[in-house]
Amino acid sequence: MPIGVIINVCAVITGGLLGGAVGKFLSADFKMNLNMIFGACAMTMGINSIVLMENMPAVIFSVVLGTSIGLACHLGKLINAGGQAMQKLISRFVQNESGLSQEEFTNELVTVIVLFCASGTGIYGTIVAGMSGDHSILISKSILDLPTAMIFACTLGVVVSLIAVPQFLIFMLLFVLAKVIFPLTTPVMINDFKAAGGVLLLATGFRMLKLRNFPVADMIPAMILIMPVSWFWVNYILPLVS
Numbered sequence: 001m002p003i004g005v006i007i008n009v010c011a012v013i014t015g016g017l018l019g020g021a022v023g024k025f026l027s028a029d030f031k032m033n034l035n036m037i038f039g040a041c042a043m044t045m046g047i048n049s050i051v052l053m054e055n056m057p058a059v060i061f062s063v064v065l066g067t068s069i070g071l072a073c074h075l076g077k078l079i080n081a082g083g084q085a086m087q088k089l090i091s092r093f094v095q096n097e098s099g100l101s102q103e104e105f106t107n108e109l110v111t112v113i114v115l116f117c118a119s120g121t122g123i124y125g126t127i128v129a130g131m132s133g134d135h136s137i138l139i140s141k142s143i144l145d146l147p148t149a150m151i152f153a154c155t156l157g158v159v160v161s162l163i164a165v166p167q168f169l170i171f172m173l174l175f176v177l178a179k180v181i182f183p184l185t186t187p188v189m190i191n192d193f194k195a196a197g198g199v200l201l202l203a204t205g206f207r208m209l210k211l212r213n214f215p216v217a218d219m220i221p222a223m224i225l226i227m228p229v230s231w232f233w234v235n236y237i238l239p240l241v242s
Contacts, residue, residue: 002129002130002171002172002175003129003135004125004126004129004135004136004137004138004139004142005126005129005138005168005171005172005175007135007138007139007142008122008138008139008141008142008145008167008171009164009167009168009171010142010164011142011143011145011146011149012116012145012146012149012160012161012163012164012167013149013161013164014146014149014161015145015146015147015148015149015150015153015160015161016149016150016152016153016158016159016160016161016162016163016164017153017158017161018150018153019149019150019151019152019153019154019158019160020153020154020157020158020159020160020161021158022154023153023154023155023157026154031151031154031155034151034154035151035152035155035208036208036209038148038151038152038208039205039206039207039208039209040205040209041144041148041205042115042201042202042204042205042208043201043202043205043206043209044205045119045121045198045201046197046198046199046200046201046202046203046204046205047198047202048198049121049194049195049197049198049201050195050198050199050202051195052191052194052195052198053191053192053195053198054188054191054192054195054230055188055192055230055233055234055238057233057237058192058226058229058230058232058233058234059192059195059196059199059226059230061229061233062192062196062222062225062226062229062230063196063199063219063222063226065221065222065225065229066196066219066220066221066222066223066224066225066226067215067218067219067221067222069221070215070217070218070219070220070221071215071218075217075218075220075221076110076215076216076217076218079110079113079217080106080110080217082113082166105156107207107213108152108155108156109156109159110216110217111204111207111208111216112149112152112156112160112163113163113166113217114200114204114216114217114220115148115201115204116145116149116163116164116167117163117166117167117170117171118170118197118200118220118223119141119197119200119201121137121141121194121197122138122141122167122171123171123174123193123197123223124137124190124193124194124197125137125138125140125141126138126171126174126175126178127174127175127178127181127182128178128182129175129178130174130175130176130177130178130179130182131178131179131181131182131183132182149161149163185227186231186234188230188234189226189227189230189231192226192227192230193223193226193227193230195226196222196223196226197223199219199222200216200219200220200222200223203216203219204216
């Protein structure tokens, strides 16, 4: 039973609803400063994952190639369109009082979607839960996701809780496929996978801090490429250059 997935999804829903309810009572300065703190936390989580990297060339190649594929396929624009559709859906029932422009709102929403749905911790935790029944990684992620969703919802509104829908679909797909994926992996591949996810989290932190608007959504294909690239590097490239 996908207990960890359910807990993580419920954490995002709860945080989104709570933040949407109390957000209007918090000052803009309070929300901005807290958002900066969570941006720093995202960067910290990213750095913590990057230091696990085993094969830097494989990770860098996967990030560059994956981002190139995402940009070529306009993945970021597709996710932006999905975010706008989510906004229109929720606006039928709840008035949007975020005070953000359409562009700012969409950029913030994309950042949150990637943070919740495409982090290395979430994907790896789901695979581990599906294979071994160990839900501790996802439960730990949920403890962080609840206040994070709450803070973002203070600005974006309860639309944040709807991110739980694609999150559930993605994590459940990985949970079901875990029995096929996990036996094919090695500890080295797992560490490189976490490192690639750390790069995405680091870029997400820069977006949250509004320092650089990295194309985080377009970087998602790197999470698909990293494991086979890491395996190919270890088994075919390293023997040639060693």
